[in-house]
Amino acid sequence: MAYDMPATAFSPSFAICSLWWEILWERVSTAEFVFNRTSSFLPSPNCPLCLSAVDYLQHFVFSRPCKFPVWTLIAIASITVHTIWRARWAVVFDNSPFFPNVVAAKVVTAIHRSHDLNST
Numbered sequence: 001m002a003y004d005m006p007a008t009a010f011s012p013s014f015a016i017c018s019l020w021w022e023i024l025w026e027r028v029s030t031a032e033f034v035f036n037r038t039s040s041f042l043p044s045p046n047c048p049l050c051l052s053a054v055d056y057l058q059h060f061v062f063s064r065p066c067k068f069p070v071w072t073l074i075a076i077a078s079i080t081v082h083t084i085w086r087a088r089w090a091v092v093f094d095n096s097p098f099f100p101n102v103v104a105a106k107v108v109t110a111i112h113r114s115h116d117l118n119s120t
């Protein structure tokens with residue numbers, strides 16, 4: 001079976017690998033990191049997006065309200081890919097038809113279920 005997508009389509013670039021290395025070693029250039037080394041470059045160590053908190057590593061990567069919408073969209077994309085993957089293999093193993101509207105409804109249900117699990 002031939003695939004339309006080249007095998008290297010999802011290979012991370014050097015910049016992505018370098019950023020992950022910096023995050024894992026806590027060397028990423030957050031505002032706090034830069035301010036602590038060269039305070040003349042930045043006026044404060046606070047997050048340049050929300051200005052409400054020091055831009056330390058966890059804030060840089062995850063913190064609300066700056067990053068939460070991005071992580072939410074990634075979670076929705078992940079749920080969608082997983083649901084399509086399951087429906088695709090249900091065609092093979094369960095002889096189930098692949099109806100895009102049914103798959104889309106399952107995506108919506110899975111998103112609601114994920115939201116309910118995360119809000120309790």
Ligand SMILES: [Zn+2]
Binds near residue numbers: 053
């Ligand atoms: Zn922020």
